Each structure stands twice: as structure tokens, then as C-alpha cells.
Amino acid sequence: MSQVKTKLMQGNEACAAGALAAGVCFFAGYPITPSTEIAEQMALHLPRVGGKFIQMEDEIGAMAAVIGASIAGAKALTATSGPGFSLKQENLGYAALTEIPCVVVDVQRLGPSTGNPTAPSQGDVMQARWGTHGDHPIVAFSPSSVKEAFELTVKAVNVSEKYRTPVVLLLDEIVGHMRENVSLPDKVEVVERMKPANRENYLPYKLDQEVTPLIPFGEGEYYHITGLFHDESGFPNLVPELVTKKMDRLMAKINNHKDDLIITDEYALEDAEVVVFTYGASSRSARRAVKEARAQGLRVGMLRTATIWPFPEEKVKAVAEQAKAIVVPEMNMGQLIYEVERVAKGEADVVGVNRYNGEIITPEEILQKVKGLMNGATN
Amino acid sequence: MSQVKTKLMQGNEACAAGALAAGVCFFAGYPITPSTEIAEQMALHLPRVGGKFIQMEDEIGAMAAVIGASIAGAKALTATSGPGFSLKQENLGYAALTEIPCVVVDVQRLGPSTGNPTAPSQGDVMQARWGTHGDHPIVAFSPSSVKEAFELTVKAVNVSEKYRTPVVLLLDEIVGHMRENVSLPDKVEVVERMKPANRENYLPYKLDQEVTPLIPFGEGEYYHITGLFHDESGFPNLVPELVTKKMDRLMAKINNHKDDLIITDEYALEDAEVVVFTYGASSRSARRAVKEARAQGLRVGMLRTATIWPFPEEKVKAVAEQAKAIVVPEMNMGQLIYEVERVAKGEADVVGVNRYNGEIITPEEILQKVKGLMNGATN
Amino acid sequence: MGRMEMRLSGSGGQGLSLAAIILAEAAASEGKNVVQTQSYGPEARGGASKAEVIIDDAEIDYPVVTEPEVLLCMSEKAYEKYVPSFKGKTLILDSTFIDSCPEIDGVNVYSLPITKLAREKVGRQIVANIVALGALNGIVKIIDDASLEQAVLNRAPKGTEEMNKKALEVGLELVR
Amino acid sequence: MGRMEMRLSGSGGQGLSLAAIILAEAAASEGKNVVQTQSYGPEARGGASKAEVIIDDAEIDYPVVTEPEVLLCMSEKAYEKYVPSFKGKTLILDSTFIDSCPEIDGVNVYSLPITKLAREKVGRQIVANIVALGALNGIVKIIDDASLEQAVLNRAPKGTEEMNKKALEVGLELVR
Amino acid sequence: MLQINVENLRMQKLPHIWCPGCGNGIALSALTRAIDKLGYDHDEVAIVSGIGCSSRSPGYLNFNTLHTTHGRAIAFATGLKIFKPKMKVFIVTGDGDCTAIGGNHFIHAARRNIDLNVILFNNNIYGMTGGQASPMTPFGRTATTAPYGTVERNFDIMELAKAAGATFCGRATAAHPRLIESLIVKAAQNKGFSVVEAMLPCPIGFGRRNKLGGPVEMMKYLEENSVRVQKAQKMSEEELKGKFVIGEFYNKPAPEYIEEYDKIIAKLKK
Amino acid sequence: MLQINVENLRMQKLPHIWCPGCGNGIALSALTRAIDKLGYDHDEVAIVSGIGCSSRSPGYLNFNTLHTTHGRAIAFATGLKIFKPKMKVFIVTGDGDCTAIGGNHFIHAARRNIDLNVILFNNNIYGMTGGQASPMTPFGRTATTAPYGTVERNFDIMELAKAAGATFCGRATAAHPRLIESLIVKAAQNKGFSVVEAMLPCPIGFGRRNKLGGPVEMMKYLEENSVRVQKAQKMSEEELKGKFVIGEFYNKPAPEYIEEYDKIIAKLKK
Amino acid sequence: MAAVKATPKAEVTIKKDWCKGCGICVHYCPKGVLAMSENLKAEVKNPEECTGCGNCEIYCPDFAVSLRRIQ
Amino acid sequence: MAAVKATPKAEVTIKKDWCKGCGICVHYCPKGVLAMSENLKAEVKNPEECTGCGNCEIYCPDFAVSLRRIQ
Ligand SMILES: Cc1ncc(C[n+]2csc(CCOP(=O)(O)OP(=O)(O)O)c2C)c(N)n1
Ligand SMILES: Cc1ncc(C[n+]2csc(CCOP(=O)(O)OP(=O)(O)O)c2C)c(N)n1
Ligand code: SF4
Ligand code: SF4
Ligand code: SF4
Numbered sequence A, B: 001m002s003q004v005k006t007k008l009m010q011g012n013e014a015c016a017a018g019a020l021a022a023g024v025c026f027f028a029g030y031p032i033t034p035s036t037e038i039a040e041q042m043a044l045h046l047p048r049v050g051g052k053f054i055q056m057e058d059e060i061g062a063m064a065a066v067i068g069a070s071i072a073g074a075k076a077l078t079a080t081s082g083p084g085f086s087l088k089q090e091n092l093g094y095a096a097l098t099e100i101p102c103v104v105v106d107v108q109r110l111g112p113s114t115g116n117p118t119a120p121s122q123g124d125v126m127q128a129r130w131g132t133h134g135d136h137p138i139v140a141f142s143p144s145s146v147k148e149a150f151e152l153t154v155k156a157v158n159v160s161e162k163y164r165t166p167v168v169l170l171l172d173e174i175v176g177h178m179r180e181n182v183s184l185p186d187k188v189e190v191v192e193r194m195k196p197a198n199r200e201n202y203l204p205y206k207l208d209q210e211v212t213p214l215i216p217f218g219e220g221e222y223y224h225i226t227g228l229f230h231d232e233s234g235f236p237n238l239v240p241e242l243v244t245k246k247m248d249r250l251m252a253k254i255n256n257h258k259d260d261l262i263i264t265d266e267y268a269l270e271d272a273e274v275v276v277f278t279y280g281a282s283s284r285s286a287r288r289a290v291k292e293a294r295a296q297g298l299r300v301g302m303l304r305t306a307t308i309w310p311f312p313e314e315k316v317k318a319v320a321e322q323a324k325a326i327v328v329p330e331m332n333m334g335q336l337i338y339e340v341e342r343v344a345k346g347e348a349d350v351v352g353v354n355r356y357n358g359e360i361i362t363p364e365e366i367l368q369k370v371k372g373l374m375n376g377a378t379n
Numbered sequence C, D: 001m002g003r004m005e006m007r008l009s010g011s012g013g014q015g016l017s018l019a020a021i022i023l024a025e026a027a028a029s030e031g032k033n034v035v036q037t038q039s040y041g042p043e044a045r046g047g048a049s050k051a052e053v054i055i056d057d058a059e060i061d062y063p064v065v066t067e068p069e070v071l072l073c074m075s076e077k078a079y080e081k082y083v084p085s086f087k088g089k090t091l092i093l094d095s096t097f098i099d100s101c102p103e104i105d106g107v108n109v110y111s112l113p114i115t116k117l118a119r120e121k122v123g124r125q126i127v128a129n130i131v132a133l134g135a136l137n138g139i140v141k142i143i144d145d146a147s148l149e150q151a152v153l154n155r156a157p158k159g160t161e162e163m164n165k166k167a168l169e170v171g172l173e174l175v176r
Numbered sequence E, F: 001m002l003q004i005n006v007e008n009l010r011m012q013k014l015p016h017i018w019c020p021g022c023g024n025g026i027a028l029s030a031l032t033r034a035i036d037k038l039g040y041d042h043d044e045v046a047i048v049s050g051i052g053c054s055s056r057s058p059g060y061l062n063f064n065t066l067h068t069t070h071g072r073a074i075a076f077a078t079g080l081k082i083f084k085p086k087m088k089v090f091i092v093t094g095d096g097d098c099t100a101i102g103g104n105h106f107i108h109a110a111r112r113n114i115d116l117n118v119i120l121f122n123n124n125i126y127g128m129t130g131g132q133a134s135p136m137t138p139f140g141r142t143a144t145t146a147p148y149g150t151v152e153r154n155f156d157i158m159e160l161a162k163a164a165g166a167t168f169c170g171r172a173t174a175a176h177p178r179l180i181e182s183l184i185v186k187a188a189q190n191k192g193f194s195v196v197e198a199m200l201p202c203p204i205g206f207g208r209r210n211k212l213g214g215p216v217e218m219m220k221y222l223e224e225n226s227v228r229v230q231k232a233q234k235m236s237e238e239e240l241k242g243k244f245v246i247g248e249f250y251n252k253p254a255p256e257y258i259e260e261y262d263k264i265i266a267k268l269k270k
Numbered sequence G, H: 001m002a003a004v005k006a007t008p009k010a011e012v013t014i015k016k017d018w019c020k021g022c023g024i025c026v027h028y029c030p031k032g033v034l035a036m037s038e039n040l041k042a043e044v045k046n047p048e049e050c051t052g053c054g055n056c057e058i059y060c061p062d063f064a065v066s067l068r069r070i071q
């Protein structure tokens, strides 16, 4: 029997491996189920590559330390779950405004509150977008397999460096804890932190550029970083015109690059009358449901997104225009469905399939909903 | 000249006065601009009425203490602004799941992060709904005058007691800091904490009742409260069927009572072709703009909501069906407009007027947008 | 009476917020609608700060002062910040701090030694804000003198009533 | 080969997760697709815990075991929890802990003294999980014996290789 | 039972979720006996905890019981106690819960000298999440997040509590269950902020990885390395290395927060 | 200037935003002089602060400067320092920032003995937000949130730092600017976690409400009530009431966090 | 001295269901009254030796040991 | 003793723009070199008395005082 060189890996392990592959050399965290294995892996491996791991006193401190290390030049990452993600929100907003690259992994578990720490959920999807006060840019990815946990961690680190922005990686307990056989690339494409072409008159927040390279502290330029609104040089400046420009630029640096940020895949979409819109672990059930539907001769397709934010508006709009109905399975009470509804503008029926009790949605549930809609649709 | 018995009052003062009128007897807080006057007023007045004020070590502790006091039987309130609101999120979710009444006032300032602490904003509107991890019920009000700051604080306290739920009161720096002449009622309608009719076999979380009366600790029943999912008696229980029932009940207790919770007012709506949908301080500008438009003979109306969550879907839907366009002025980059768009389902054009630089939206800006749409509409 | 907007400007410690509050309270006591606002934060420390009042018989919707009819300036910095854009009718300057006395088309400019008189005639520089109030109302006469006095007394800390009354009179005198 | 679902159940300290991982790794080494999951949390402490493996030639979409074909039970509690709903073909019980040996229609039930033999023949109760693995694969034969042995060795802590090999053999013996 | 009043336990919730030989049960048992000795009514007692293995204790105790969020037990308890001072409040908290994420609430409650009793279940590790290092994991010990041995020094919580303002501090180990009990009694009798540290074996999360043997070996270890505070005072720093000093460390009343606040209320009433 | 090196200041950002007579400027001046004495390069120095009047300091200093979130300066600095140990890191933090919301990061950094230097600008009040009580507002003093006098005891931050694990602790007042300076120099020279408390007048937020007079009166008050630590040791508790003990409190090296971590890296490399 | 059978001072009961087999009671029994059984639960081996010292009840982390005084 | 005019050891300059008039330099000048002016800013009154002790520069919270040594 032929021996294939694949590896059995847990999703959380793959995430840590992805972080290391992308060049992450600093991790600060605080243990919390079901994310702890990421910290444990980083504690094990970082000192071997000369990187630094620290377990902080709480999640707030962990988020702060990650930003501090990034300012010193580190590619930095932290991992947590719901309760810790809530605690990180204030400093996440700081990273967004000050444009410090960093990655926050949230392995979602069943909430609210302590909820059920060992059960899966997709309940923090909206929190990733709106959890901190005030408007701010955010990018969020959500993998649906162990392999993708690796790939999207690499992507998250790259995006955070490229756009000088915090990136959220939304795993769920299923993807985080399950093991799959994966074959990982020896090398991945890595975005290194940009260096400014011209060091003269270094301005860390140029307004006429979407992204200004960030020179780490201690590397020749000494300047100021603040969570107050600031001018191009980084000093506090609350003049309304400047604030508007800053905010516009912050949003533009994400919104103008949706092509680079939005990753989706389609399955059996061409002639689909009903489309399942899905992400994360739920898409595993969705895929099976769609296969089964096609096997039964039903014109059902699937649009899966790996990018939660920015929301893939264009793709969903196109689907809404084509299909009669969109089914949105989520392990929550309906979150991303708000976006689907908004974008669909009434062009297609939008129906959720929801589980919020710690169980994964089954293919049967989705199939049933799809069939119900097909019957409705052919009436 | 006749002497009228009105009082000049600051919005924050009115909020504190409302809290006291509604029977709030416990306040825990942590200072933050532009909310601090609420804490200061409570520090001054609570001991006079035998209540308790405590300045905690941080906002997390303040939120915790408020929940603790409520469990002991207090009507309890805390006040903060964006950064503090972010920190309170974890425990806010605890209150939602454990169904402990309490009120959180967030006097919104310009974010993200430290932003501009003394500038107004409506940037925490979505955070109020999605700030904590996991699904959860939430009620949020937003006043647009000093008088309403008083009234909605009373309402918030009443609602929190009636439905055993945390309530968020979203002020903004304008309403919080401005002074207006108000005449306040001597007495207000106050909802007292329900007492169970029958004490035998007290179950704090009955599933066949939307809301079970909460017997405070130390008053005869000793039972268990936990942020884990729990059964009717309050003990941890993670069985999926129970979780589903709990969550359904949690949401139903809010969603089934929208009539009681949703407060809106309409102005010149009857024949309006363009409707301004508004809330908070922005509605002051909106009102002036609509008056001016009507004075110019334009068929423009206004729907103002004092209830942010649950979102007044029905009203907005009706407006979308009637009007050609809905204008949504917000002191943020567009937040509640997402809900308007979603509910409008493409029936009306939905257009934002946004300021996110610390300035209030002017009536002129709104009027201009309205006129542009009118022209479009009459083409 | 239609909408009337006033801006009192100066620096941090001069008590202009209190002056604006008193003005608003006096107007409210006469059944008027009022809105009073002020600048907060670092800009109120060191730099120029302002306190504003809107008075109207009708309900006040838009609560922000945009084009004040009356502008009081009690510091050089406030003068620099607010006078250039002033489009109202009445400009009152505290000559204790502001040397210039510009001529502006359609504007009545009053250059008055407000703080100096507070110091010299009332004996306490701290009541300059009340002197200013007296002068302001003496000029624009929006509020009954008695109402204003009552409003001042309502806010005066115990034991300072006479001093504040005196200050108000000194202000009124100045423009009578 | 189509989709094959297996559930290994017992109590917290019995090393069933490791057994499932080894099983999955062995299958993967043969080019199969695998998904391995396990129960976490308080339920894994004290109560019954489980570890599951799905093996398939095709891509595995839905990653959850719903109707395992093979069920291993190594504690009384696990027996109570998982046997009643079992609809598969192969049921393996550790008779060290489970007295009953039910007869179920269409199910091949193996009652084996797994832990007892680990203690008696290998000398360490701790390798009962490997004994169980040997027996399980001996029955269902989804994996080449050599692949399984290699997988066991890959995971064996240094110095315990022989003991683990022995345990695997003891298991295989049991059902040969 | 002879020494344990089963009315203080929620028998229907037992057996508890803890692992075999987990020290939490020994401390929990001591707590029930102490409350019994104190003669409190069920309804005037509140047990408040955070999150962790130890923090599951309240669920087994037949009083008003509150299981809060990780690290925040003292803050919840502060609100509860201030609003209803007649409640006797015991906080059951783990070393992670109390001294890592909850450290700030701990020192501030101590500073205020508010009448709360903290029973710190110190097993030197994060048990619930599977064995990560805590601020009370001794220097050099391994944990899943300190695979090469922790390079962080651990708190001496007795010193910290005292410096922050606590007015009663005492320590015992699972090997001295009667001392835990008597320290809890004294803690409750102190009108102010009291801290009792109970050093407990966690055979699964701490012992196994550090090769400390099973439950019995860990108990022996605690027993053999404990030194009474009176004796410790006569020992050199060198001699004390690796030892656990146990007994009553500090007991010195000071103005209590709620009493001081009540004085203000009383003054305003006049 | 003669003693102040203007190159350490961002002259174009001056005058600063602080009120007349605010003690922050005096401590800031001492900090610039200390850094000058230490002979550090601009680029190897990082000044990190939280939020508050005092925390605006970094903006005026000509180094790598980082103004973070309220209470979190030490945690940000921890990440920065660990990743780039060559940086000399000074944390400028207020009494509220450091000991209220930031208390936990403070004690944990002390416990780790990580090589950071905390310069605590203690004005006994929340200045920036307008005069609320802080954990270092003395018992009985009034504040906007303690209109009847605070009923909370204040921290002795020297004791707390030491108990938590700091290896250098010293205190001075605005009336002793040269002592602030020399303590900062020593703090920086200590390889480990160092705390320098500078007691500073806040005439606007603290002095006015407590009727302590203007800036000069407040400076006199600090001067007259200060006692050197050497002298204090010979004084009774009674005599020390209301006094501020100043000078070097504690200076005892211990293993530093980063050095210990580096040992692990080195071991793994072999 | 002739072997005299001791009179037990207390009766010890082990709740098998709750006993998790840690062995702590056995270790702390000064008289060897208790022992671990084959199936790893505590059991009463020499009841007559019991002095009623109470250790077993107090040390058991699982509330699995009950004492009843024998008068 | 006849009055001898002292030789100043340093030249003191006050940046009027930055001086906020707190009076601290005046208080800490041991020689009365400094005083507050009418408009509440510090000013140099008796330059010749200056000993160059440096207090004024070190104590000024506003960096408004500069010393220059006179050789
Ligand atoms: C905000 C938050 N962070 C992290 C966790 C995860 N968590 C649960 S218990 C625990 C630590 C438990 O350690 P300890 O307090 O010592 O209790 P033990 O389990 O050892 O008794 C952690 C980190 C959480 N529940 N909430
Ligand atoms: C999370 C958060 N909570 C509260 C605040 C508001 N706030 C700003 S500064 C400050 C306290 C300042 O006091 P201190 O640290 O003593 O500094 P000072 O102004 O006295 O120098 C507070 C509470 C904030 N910015 N962020
Ligand atoms: S993990 Fe440790 S603390 Fe938790 S129950 Fe097991 S032995 Fe006890
Ligand atoms: S409020 Fe106090 S600390 Fe802040 S600048 Fe003014 S005097 Fe200084
Ligand atoms: S009471 Fe004492 S002697 Fe009797 S069984 Fe228990 S431990 Fe042994």
C-alpha cells in the first residue's frame, strides 16, 4: 500500500502552524477553551525559532502585548474564544485606529457568557464586525477545514501586514478541535512588513496613501502613536476635517481591496434555483446537503465564503438575482443572514437554518429546508 | 412676567434623576468622559436616599458589581462611554443569559479607541446589539432631548425589571452634556421587581413562562445562578434541547413585546415622498430639516425612533412601502442604516447622511440630501 | 421672540460656563425655551473655551449655535478664534485682556474693562463672569433684570450673594 | 471504501483519544481521508467520554459521527450512554468493567478482557487503549497491520515502543 | 455524616465533576464545616465564584450560590455585599481566577477592606482548561504553556494581600483540612477583607506533568513541606526554600468599607 | 537650557496642555534629565503611557512614544520590551491609570520582574476626567465622586510593588525634583521591574476641591510633609501619620523575565 | 499480651458510587481500617480498629465517607 | 558693610508664551531673582542676584525658564 505524506492535524494546531509559516514571532495569550491548543503550540515552538511566547494575566493584557510587540516589529498573534474576545474589544479598536498589524483568533464556542465552553458555535460573527465601540475597519476570515485553518492563518497574517490592520480569524470549536489529514506546503507566500522607500520626513499616517509603511520602534525613526485621532505624523489632532480624512482612508484601505480580501468558492451554482450561502463548519454540512440534492436531481447550489468581513456583497447580490431563494445555515440565531437579506434587497427569499444549542447543523436539516423551498418555488 | 416652574438640567443629570425616580438604589461606575456627571450625581444623591454608590477599579468591576447588587435586590445602574462600554461587554452578556435586570448607560463619544473623548457620536449603536459574544437579547433606547433622557432612563429601569434583562441607554455627548429647560413630573410610573405568587418549588428560570420573577439572594430562597447554560432551577445543564428552549425563551421575552418596547414618533409622515428616519441627537437636526422642507412645500416626513433595539421593523417597512426614499442621518459611518436597508427590501431607496468627525449633522445637510432625492423622485 | 444665539468665550478658569447657565436659567424662568452647551476637554484647558446659549419662544430643535448674534470674548485666544468668523450684531470684549477694538461692519463692538472692574470695584477677579453677564444683558436686554439677578443669586454659593449682586450691577452700570 | 464511522468510548483517563488519533493516522498513512474528533470538557471528566474516527476514500464533508458502524466501550457509563442507540455492526466491550454482554440483532458483540489483559500480559494497565486498538482492527480490518503498528510506534513515548508493540499484539491475538 | 452537615451540601448534585484525588473536595468539605461552626442560616450565606474547576464549588453548596465570569467573583460579590450587608459572603476562587485575571479586583477589595472572605483554592495551575501555568505555578515547574518550565516567579499571595490592605490572611494545605476549616472560621469573624489560601493537589493538571505522583503522593508532598508560621519565623531564607508556610499570617482589624459608607448615610440623615 | 536637554523634548508640541502649576511638568522635566544622564540614544528609548493628563507626557518627549489605552500601558510595554529587549522602556502613568484600571498589569509585571521602569505620576486624583477619587486619594479627601469624603483607604504603592515582586522602588515629590531624577536613573539601572512614584500637585482636580490652595501652597505642603526613608525608619506610626516617606525603598535584584526566557531559547538552540 | 479485639469507636461507610478511588482516606487512616479494593474503590477492611478520629471523612475529597459514632 | 552689587552666575530667561503664571519658580528661587508680573507671568526682577542654582529651570512645570551660565 502506498504511503502518502500527509499529516493528521488538529485545526488549532494548523492555525499555529500557519502562524509560524507566515512568520509570526510573537504570541501573547490567555488560556480559554476551545482555543488553548493554539497557545500551547506557540509556547512549544516559538522559543525554538527564537520567537517569544508569553501568557499574560488576562486577555486585555494579551491583546495589548500583541500590539506592543507589533509596534516593535513583530508579526504578532493572539488566540481566544468568546469571553476573551469580548475582553479584547477595546484594544482591538486601538489597533484598528492606530493601524497596527495583528491577528486575533477567536475559536467560537457556544455563548452568550460562559454558555457551553466545549460546544461549537458561529455566534461571534457580528461581534467581529461591531464588537468595539465606534466605526472601524475590520477583516475577518473563517475556515471550514483543518487545511484552510492553516491557509487562512497565513492569509490573515499577510493581510494584517499588508493593510496595517487587525485581522480576526473566526474558527469554531469543530474546526478548531477536529483532526484531519492534511498535506501542507513546505513554503507559503509571506508578506513582509513594508519598508518605506524614502525615510526622509517619515510620516506614519500619510493621508494621500491608503497604507503607510510602519517603521518599528527602535529602527531609526522615533515618532508618536496614539489612540486619539491624529495627524499624519501621529500626533493628537482632533480637527474634524482631519478626522474625516483619517476615517475615510481607514475604510478605503479595506473596501478598495475587496478583490484581494474576499475568498469564496462556488459549487453547482450555474443553474441553481436555490442557493445555500454558507461559511465555517456549517459549510461541511451544506456541501453534503447540496450533493445529496443534486443527486436527487434538484437544482441547488452553494456559495461558500471564507471571508466574513468585508462581506462578499457582490457575489451575494448576483446569487440573489439568479436564484429564487437563498438558504443560510448558521450555528447561531441568524447573524450573517442579516447581511444576506440586506444585500438581496428582496430579490430572492432568504431563509435561515439555525442551531444555537451546541450541535452542528446536519445535512438533513439543510436539505429539508431546501426541498421545502423548491416545492414552494415550483408552485 | 410669569415665572414658569421649569428647571435647567443637563442630559446626564436628567439621566441620574430618572434613575433615582425609577428607584435605582445602587450605582457602580468608573469615570469616563462624557458620562462622568451621571456617576457624580449618583455619588451625591444615593447616600441621601440610603442607596449605595461605589466607584470600582474599572468598568469590568463596575458591571459585575451592578449585577451582584441586582441579584441582592437592587435596581442597579452603571454609566460609561465607548471604551468602558467595550470593557463591560463580557459581563453584559452574563446579565443577558442569567436574566439579571440592570441598566447600562453609554454616553457615546467619537471613536474608535480613545478617538475624541469630548466629541459626540452615534458610533456604538451596533455594538449595543452585537458587542458581546454569542446570541443574546438586548433592549436599547436613545433619547434626543434632556427631558427624554429622564423619561427613557425611567423606561429603561422599568423594562429591565419587567423583562429581567439588561437594558442599554445610548446617549450621545450632545444630549448628555447640553442643558435644556425641562419640567419633570413629581412622580413617575415605576415597575417594581415582580414577586412570585407562589414560593413553593421556586424555579428561577421557568421554561413555560417568558419571565420568572427573580427572588433576590437572602430573601428566603437559596438557589444557584450561573453563566453556563442551565435548567429551570438554575443549575448547569448543557443538554441541547434545554439550550434551545432557553434561547428561544430569552429572545421571545423581548420579541413578543415589541409593542411595549418600541417608542417612535412621526412628523409630517402622511403624504411624505421622502422620509427621514432618525434617532438621538441627529433627530434634532432632522426635525429642523423636515420643517424647512415642508415650509418649502416639499412632501417630506420624519420617523424618529427612541428604541434602537429591538429595531422598529414594522414601522420602517410601512415607511418603505409608502415613500420613494428614506434618508438616514447618523453621526457614524452608517450603522442603523443597515437595518433600514434590510427591512426596506429594496422598496425604497435608502440613503445615509453621515458625520463621523465629532460634528453634529446640520439641518442643511439633511435638507440638501432630501432635495436631491425629491428631484430624482419627480423626474 | 425668535431664536437668539449667544457665545461666551474665554479661557478655562473664567467661569463662562456658569455665566451661560445663569443666563439660560434666567431665560427659562421667564418661560423661554433654552439650550445651553459648552466646549469640553483639553481644548478647554489652556486654549480658548466657549459656552453657548440659545433662547427661543418656540421649541428649540437644532441645539447647536452656528451664527451667534452676541459674542463675548474674555481672552486673547478666544478673540483670535471666534471674532474672525463672527457675523452677529453684538461683540463684547474684555479690554483687560484684549487690546484691540476692531471696527466691523454692522457690528456693535463694546470694549469693556470687565475683569479689571471685577477686581477693582467688587474686589474679586473671580466674579468677572458675573460682571460680564450684567454688561451683556444690559446691552441685549433679553432678560428682565430682576430675573437675571434671581438667577445669579440662585447659583451664588452661600455668603457670596452680595458680592455677586454687586458684580451684576457693576456690569449693568458699565453699559447703562 | 466508503465512509466508515467508529466510536471509541470510555472514561477520562483511558487514552481513547490517543487510540483514535493513532487509528486515524494509520488510515491517513494509507492514503485515506480521515476526520478525528472527541468530546471535551467536564463531560469528559468523570462521565462518559468518546473519541471518534471517520475514514473515507472520498473527501469527507460532514465531519461528525452520527451512526458509527463500530463501537468500543471501555466503561460502564459509556456502555449505558452509547449502546442503547447503537445501530452499527460491531460492538466491542471491555469485560474488565462491563459485565453485561447483550445480544442485539445484526450486531456482532465482542466481550473482551481488554484492560485485564493489558495489566496481566503487558504489565501496564495504561496500554489498554492499544490493546483495544489491536482487537478493534483485528475485527474490522480497515487498516493494514503494519500501518497500524507504525502508527502506534510513531506516537509511543521513547522507551515504551516494545511495550506498545506488545499491547497491540495482545489485542490482535484476542480476536485472531 | 459526623463532621459534615449534609444540609450544607446539595446532595442531589453529587458526585461532583472533579477528578479522582482532586483537592477541591477537601477544601470544599472544610468550607462546609466552617460555615456550620459559624452557625449561619442558609439564607444569609452567599457563595460566589468565578470560572475554573474550583469555581464549580458553589453548585454543591446549599446556600445562595453565584457562579460568575472568570476573574470577577470579587467584583460581583462587592455589589452584592454592599447592597445587602447582612449577607455573609464567601468567595471560592482558583489561583488563576483570583490572581491572574482577577488580580485587580482582589487588591482593590483588600484596599477597601470590604467584609468579604476569599477562599483561594490554589492548585498552582489552571485546572479547568487543562494545565496551563498560573501566577502561582512555582518558578521552574512545567505546564502546557510552560513546556520548558515557567520562567515567571509566583506570587506570595499572603504578602500581596497584606500589602494591598487585607486584614486577615492565612494559609493551609489539603493535608491540613482542620486548619483550613479554622482559618475560614477566623476569616469570617474578621469584619473586613479576609483571605484564606488553601494549597490543593491537582493530580491531573499539575501533578502528572510535573511527575509528582498520584493523589496520595501529592498529599504527602504538601504535608512534608509545610512549616507552621511560628516555626518559620525562626528559620532562615535558605531553610525555607521550597517550604510552604502555613497558619495565620495577619490579623489586624481596620475600618471596613461598608461601615464607613454607612457613617456617611447616617450623617446625611441628620 | 542648562539642565534640560531640549533635544529630549518635542519643542514644537509645547506649551503642553496641562493647567497652571500642574506637577506633571515637573516630573516630566525630571524624566528628561534622567534619560539624559543615562546617556541613551533617542531611538533606543520608548516612552509608553496610558490615558490621563499625565499620560499625555510621551507626546512631548523626543523618543519612540506610545500613548495607549487607559490602564494598559504596562501590558503594551511588556510586548514591546519582550520582542525588542534592547529598548529602554519608561512607562508614564497616572495613579488612576496605574493603580485603578491598570492595577493587574502592574502587579503582574512586578511579579515577572520584567525590565520596565514605571514612573507613576501620582496626583491623588483623576485629573483628566475632572477630579474623581483614585485608589491613591487619601482616606477622607473629597472628590467629585466622593463628595462627602472618600471612605476607601489608599494604596501604599511602594508596599504593593514590593509584595508583588518589583525589585526597585522609590518615591519622591514635585518638591524634590532632583530626587525624582536620581530615582529614575537608578530605576533604569536596575535590570528588572522598577517603580518610581512621583507625588505631584494637581491644583485643579485635587487641590481646589480640597482647599489646599494654589500651586505654591501645594508644593509647600508636599515639601513640609515629606520625610526621608532613613529618618522614617526611626519614627513611630503615630509620628508618620499624614507624612510622605520619600527616597529609595527597595533595591534587590532578582531573575529578570526576559533573561530567563532567553535561557530557554539558548538551551533549545543547543 | 493476648490479642484483644478492639472495640470500634465509629462505624465507617463508603458510598461506592461517589468514591473515585484516590486512596487518600486509606493514607490518612491511622489504624489501617480502610484499604483499596480490586476495582479501585475504598473499602472497610478492619472496622474494629476504628478510633473514630474522623480523618477519613474529613480528607475524602468526594464526600464518599460517612462516620457514625458508636455509643 | 557697604552694599556690593552681586555678579550673577547665570542668565535667566522666561518664555512668556509658555509661562502659565503658577508662581512656583518665584517660590523656589532662593534669591528673589524672580517675581510675578501684573499680567500673571513670571519675570526676572533682580537678575544680578542669581546664583545659578538651577531651581527655577528644574521646578518650572512648563519648561518656560531657561538658564545660561555666565562665565
Ligand atoms: C474571560 C475568560 N478567559 C478565560 C477563560 C477560560 N478559563 C476557564 S477556567 C480558567 C482557569 C482556571 O484556573 P483556576 O482559576 O486556577 O481554577 P482551577 O480550574 O485550577 O480550579 C480559564 C483560563 C474564561 N472562562 N473566561
Ligand atoms: C477604559 C477607559 N475608562 C475610562 C477612561 C476615562 N479616563 C481617562 S483618564 C482617566 C483617569 C485619569 O487619572 P490618572 O490616571 O490618575 O491620570 P491624571 O489625569 O490624574 O494624570 C479616566 C478614568 C478611559 N479613557 N478609558
Ligand atoms: S483538573 Fe485538577 S483541579 Fe480540575 S478537577 Fe481535575 S484534579 Fe481537580
Ligand atoms: S487637571 Fe490636574 S493633572 Fe490634569 S493638567 Fe490640570 S492640574 Fe494637571
Ligand atoms: S475514623 Fe479514623 S480510624 Fe476510623 S476509619 Fe476513619 S480514619 Fe480510620
Ligand code: SF4
Pocket: E021, G014, G018, G019, G020, G021, G022, G023, G024, G025, G026, G041, G042, G059, G060, G061, G062, G063, G064, G065
Ligand atoms: S478518599 Fe474518598 S474518594 Fe478517595 S478512595 Fe477514599 S472514599 Fe474513595
Ligand code: SF4
Pocket: H010, H012, H028, H029, H030, H031, H032, H033, H034, H049, H050, H051, H052, H053, H054, H055, H056, H057, H067
Ligand atoms: S538659578 Fe536659582 S538663583 Fe538663579 S533665578 Fe533660578 S532659582 Fe533663582
Ligand code: SF4
Pocket: F021, H014, H018, H019, H020, H021, H022, H023, H024, H025, H026, H041, H042, H059, H060, H061, H062, H063, H064, H065
Ligand atoms: S514656574 Fe514656570 S510657569 Fe510657573 S510662573 Fe514660573 S515660569 Fe511661569
Ligand SMILES: [Mg+2]
Pocket: E052, E094, E095, E096, E121, E122, E123, E124, E125, E126, E127, E134
Ligand atoms: Mg487553579
Ligand SMILES: [Mg+2]
Pocket: F052, F094, F095, F096, F121, F122, F123, F124, F125, F126, F127, F134
Ligand atoms: Mg491622577
